[in-house]
Amino acid sequence: MANIQEVAKKAGVSVATVSRVLNNHSSVSTRTRLRVESAIKELNYEPSMLGRNLRNSESRLLLVLIPSIANPFYTEIINGIQNTALSHQYNILLCETDSNPKRENIFFNMVKNKLADGIISMDPAVNKQKLTELADNHSIILCSEYDEEGSIPYVSIDSELAAYHAVKHLIQLGNKKIALINSDEKFLYARQRRQGYERALKEYGLPIREEWIYHTTQLDFQDGVHAMRMLLRLEEKPSAVFAVSDTLAIGALKEIKAIGLRVPHDIAVVGFDNIGFSNMTNPSLTTISQPMYKMGSTAATMLIHHIQNRKVESTILDHELIIRESTMG
Template sequence: MSAKSKVLPVPKLASISAVASAAGVSIATVSRVLNGTKAVNADTRARVEAAVEALGYRTNALARSLMRGETRLLLVLVPDFANPYFAEIIKGVESVTRQRGYGLVIAEASQTLSRHSAELDSLYNKLADGVISLARYADLKPLLGEIPDLPWVACSEHVGDSEVPSVSIDHRQAAIDAVQYLINRGHQRIALLSASEDYMWARQRHDGYEYALRRANLPVEPQLVRIARGTDYVHGMEAAGALLALEAPPTAVFAVADTLAIGAIKAFRRVGRRVPEDVAVMGFDDIPVAQVFEPALTTIAQPVRELGAAAAELLLKRLAGEPAESLILQHALIVRASA
């Protein structure tokens, strides 16, 4: 390339959300005009078409082909790429979808659900045949109303009475089992390291913790409950640090995620507290590192890959027009060295 040559910038394509904003309508309305799926009044159609022309919006070629078939793509919404729990679920999903000829598009949930994301454009343009969501159900409700014909399945969080089928374990009972194990080991001051209770599973595990204490006639002490800022290891360290500051620290900790439990153990070690001799630590999930960490983590095991595989089977049933009932899979208490 000569010194005088110039690299011409690639023009940025307008998104469907930009068209909606210019026309003063919702993204769903733009999608209806472009795909002809529902009647739209003449004035609205004219505004949308004018915005499309002015912005140079081009519908994806794949979207234009949808009238003739399907994309064979499924979208998986993941809350946190750093958490190995979600990676294991995706492996389970992929074990089913690969055999059925479907590809996966993995997207970060909060970005996808933001107003101007490319993934959200794809959903409105029906560039995915269906969605497996590992995110909070509450975050999905607006989309479920706007795209009612797109099949969804919730994985990891039990949705209950929703029309969206889900695959989960009984989080409340699993927490009861975890705390009862600690009680049976002689612990009476048991702390809880929880996650944001915007997550249904976090609320259910918290409820199970309190139920187990009350059933054993042990007090529920608010100062022993710490809500971590997230579920990464560092958040476990932070939350455990607050417990260490108590005048009467707990003799055992139940963490609602293995990542929080491992972070707590690291915090205890830094101040010379031995696990499990000085403080027992119980985790939740049984992520791969749980058995190789020192001390190996006593935890509640979720059948993580089975959750993903079952969610994929449910979604494929929905795509085939078959009944798809929610499933509760079995958990197990895994006793190792930390408690």
């Protein structure tokens, strides 16, 4: 690949002039501009991002941190991020962290090293301390999962309220024995959703029974299967289940069927996220829909504003209860 020197030589001008042509400076005469442009074409020259970034301290690249691409929850969010970023001439790079601090570190370093201009983190297990440190000097936005006390701007939904709505829906259908399949409560969203679950139960005078609250380690289908298996082994079985993610809920559906019970007749199920699959299950899944595309585009806009040193404020978006077959016979 040719470099700017060769273009300059071929066009019979200095590198400065070539650079001016590249960056559309007005102070180049039409005649030289044309000469330079034809030299660029002839040599098939494309400017090196590396050299440019080094000089400009800007890469126009945004990093999106997700724990795993296996989780379909992120799909629409990423779409939102991507489209918004592109419309501002930014590109995004997806970084799978596996919630592994070492990998995260690599991506943090990319920002420190100006290989990327900012980060949208959706990893609930991210190292908050390191992230906060990084946020002192760099642009970072949290999406979906956030830190209540932290100083990093975020966009998310009101998980507590959403869970409350989900459980209230189950109660209003006549369920009195409602189980919760939660993930690890080290995650904020898990704590919030549990609170919403408990608030709904309390409000309707229903008891909170610890044995009806099951915690999974991850969010895979298999975790849902296993959680449901445990709940169905209880002396007093629940008549409804609220799972904090659709993947868990779908695993639960599978296990309920496997054991010969019917949904929603014997056990009603509500999920959370409204992933694409939730409408493909049998029965289709009642769930809480997060405004995922909006969340992504908001996060991207916030990040870009932050990079431009504009003020950004954390945002809470609305959710919606999507009622399908798993709660309505």
